[in-house]
Amino acid sequence: GAGVSQTPSNKVTEKGKYVELRCDPISGHTALYWYRQSLGQGPEFLIYFQGTGAADDSGLPNDRFFAVRPEGSVSTLKIQRTERGDSAVYLCASSLRDRATNEQFFGPGTRLTVL
Amino acid sequence: AQKITQTQPGMFVQEKEAVTLDCTYDTSDQSYGLFWYKQPSSGEMIFLIYQGSYDEQNATEGRYSLNFQKARKSANLVISASQLGDSAMYFCAMREGPDFGNEKLTFGTGTRLTIIP
Numbered sequence: 001g002a003g004v005s006q007t008p009s010n011k012v013t014e015k016g017k018y019v020e021l022r023c024d025p026i027s028g029h030t031a032l033y034w035y036r037q038s039l040g041q042g043p044e045f046l047i048y049f050q051g052t053g054a055a056d057d058s059g060l061p062n063d064r065f066f067a068v069r070p071e072g073s074v075s076t077l078k079i080q081r082t083e084r085g086d087s088a089v090y091l092c093a094s095s096l097r098d099r100a101t102n103e104q105f106f107g108p109g110t111r112l113t114v115l
Numbered sequence: 116a117q118k119i120t121q122t123q124p125g126m127f128v129q130e131k132e133a134v135t136l137d138c139t140y141d142t143s144d145q146s147y148g149l150f151w152y153k154q155p156s157s158g159e160m161i162f163l164i165y166q167g168s169y170d171e172q173n174a175t176e177g178r179y180s181l182n183f184q185k186a187r188k189s190a191n192l193v194i195s196a197s198q199l200g201d202s203a204m205y206f207c208a209m210r211e212g213p214d215f216g217n218e219k220l221t222f223g224t225g226t227r228l229t230i231i232p
Contacts, residue, residue, distance in 0.1 A: 031218060042119075042206050042222030043160070056219060089158065095218075101167075102210075103150065104220065106160035 002026070004107035006092050012113045013082055021077040021110045025094030032075050033093040033104055034067055043091050049075060050097075082114045118142065119207050119223035127229045128197050135182070136192040136226045138207030144168075147211045149190040150220065151181065154204040163205075166190055194228075202230045 005024040013019050025032050031050055035043035045059040049069045057067075064082075069075040079086055089111050093104035120139045128134040140149065151163040166174045166181045174181040182191040194201055204227050208220040 033218070033220075035220075040224070042208070042224050043220075045219040045221070048218045050218075059219065091160065093160070101148075101165045102218075103162040103165060105162065106152075108157065108159045 004092055004094055004105055006090075006107040006110050008110060009108065010111045010113075012115065014115050015082060015084060017082050017114075019079050019082055019112065021079075021090050021112070023075045023077070023092030023107060025073065025075070025092070026096075026105055029094035029096050029105070030072070031095045031097050031102075031104075032069060033095075034075070034077050035091040035093065037089045037091055037109070039088075046077070046090075079112075082112075084114050087112055087114045117223075118211075118221045119209055121207055121223035121226050123226045124224075125227045125229070127231055129231050130199060131196055133193060133195045134197055134201075134228065136194070136205050136207075136228065138190045138192065138223060140188050140190060140207070140209050142188075142209065142211050144211045147209055149181070149183070150208040150210070151179070151190075151192045152206045152208060152222075153201075154206060154225070156203070160206070164192065197230050199230050199232060202228060204228075 007022045033048050034046040037043040048056040052072045064080045067077045089109040091109045093106045095104045147168045149166045153161045164176045164179045166183045178195045180193045204225045206222050206225045208222045
């Protein structure tokens with residue numbers, strides 16, 4: 001079946017602009033996660049959705065970052081007034097939460113570059 | 116303190132040899148889960164293996180096994196009979212708290228594994 005997909009694969013924007021990153025989880029997966037991966041680092045947690053609601057947004061760095069999942073499937077990560085420090089790969093993952101492993105399946109990521 | 120520590124930034128291994136990638140973790144929770152993911156140059160994170168803190172047996176998945184030493188708080192990944200396709204970044208990660216509780220994963224900084232023909 002289809003895996004997690006993310007669009008766009010690359011996004012170049014200018015400092016101060018607004019961007020939206022989209023994630024399509026695996027069909028039927030109720031949990032959705034956003035992570036950010038800076039160069040040479042492991043992914044860092046941003047936010048977790050269970051269904052339509054954000055169950056844990058403790059990783060969002062500040063109020064310029066916001067994410068939604070209005071129908072419990074597709075999610076959009078929104079970044080306002082982008083800064084050069086926001087440049088990173090943004091990874092989305094989903095999981096079924098039906099067994100103890102509860103492994104997260106990751107998408108290919110969106111590489112965001114803020115000039 | 117770092118929650119996940121991977122002390123090997125890079126490793127070179129001859130094809131067909133076994134390799135051990137180190138991971139130590141820090142948590143005060145009694146219930147937690149440990150994961151290993153592979154990240155090829157394409158960028159996608161691929162789940163390899165999972166170990167629950169209460170699992171008495173070391174996890175195995177094909178050529179992957181996890182050497183879990185709870186008292187030492189280590190969860191090393193062992194890859195047997197390495198292949199050229201194993202060349203990638205490898206990340207150790209932890210989920211703290213009981214299953215279906217705290218969902219977020221905390222990742223280490225990774226180890227870049229290169230398999231030499």
